[in-house]
Amino acid sequence: MFFIFGTNTTRLAAEPISMNCNYCHQENTMALVHNQRYFHIFWIPLFPLWRESFSTCTHCKQLLKLNQMDPELKAQAHSTRKQLRTPWFTYIILLVIVLFILISVITHIIKG
Template sequence: MILFFGTRPGKAEMKRLTNVRCPHCNRIGTLTLSRASNFFHLFWIKLFKIYTARLAECSHCKGVFYKNEFTPEMESAMDNWPNMES
């Protein structure tokens, strides 16, 4: 019997932050949050989420901020984002 299993990335989700200031260039409304999850799959069926990567990118200065670099404003915006379903 052959088993096909492994990990695959899920669909990336993005959200524009309109009232949050970029920590690098101090412009308001230029940040975009994104998150993408990796899933364990068996026979190409997602079984459970392994990891979720979260980051924010500024469209003005092109700064990229990872979850550990988020400001309290960015954390609050991420907390208000609805939970991702499988």
Template sequence: MIFFGTGSANIDTKKTKNTVCQHCKTDNSLFINIYRRHAHVFWIPVFPLGKSGSSYCSHCKEVLSQKQMPEDLKMEYKNIKGNAKGPLWQFAGLAVLACLITFVIYSGGKDKENTQLYLNVPVIGDVYEYRANNGNYSTMKIRRVTEDSLFLSLNDYEINRISRLYKIEKNENYPEDTYGYSKSEVKLMKRQGIILNIERD
């Protein structure tokens, strides 16, 4: 379940100049509070949505929204709002997202590099994840390596999603029988998209 919503943070509070509270008529008692709303996912701020604010009288405690303010106060409010800068933490989610994207790109490149290395230099115990003719997925494990051939034990089970291969990747699921393939045949299966990934402990 994904939790998302909005929140707000006070980004500036300034005392107004040459203003009088319209309610209690006290001079220089008005403050402007500026807030910035932000969207969040799992309570992590992702990006700001906009700014709003209100005035506050320190003497009579009257609070006014922008629409309720007299014109002179409204002008000062707009200036303070325009100059108010929010905290960088309201962009924390974007920073996290950028890091995740960078990590995924790096990991994908590293996985591709490792797969090619494992394909060129196979060792006993390597597990080949492959797509079967019926569209399901399974694995086969290298039991013996010779100069030009690989001898693989085929997993007794298949599964309909590649992301669930871990459920059948168990030593007891591999029989003693092995099938021999030339190294060139295995590389061809990789190029054809039959072998999808190679895992090595």
């Protein structure tokens, strides 16, 4: 028997920001993107891992990770990250396991 497992990401938020790109110098083309990475087995989410934040330019597609951003943009990214919630479906297998255990206990109690 083999297992297919790994990590995947889901988009939490993508917000346009009124800043100019420091690479192509286009005006108001920047966006902050926040993703949630989660562990999966057979592509079914098991549990959430970490969040990734980066800025992107919609014109030249330059990506800047959190540690590459200037302090003003980094502060804005951190304040947005605090408001985001982890999607419920990243816990789906854990919820199924808890439900299975609950149903097993309840049927054991009913049968005596």
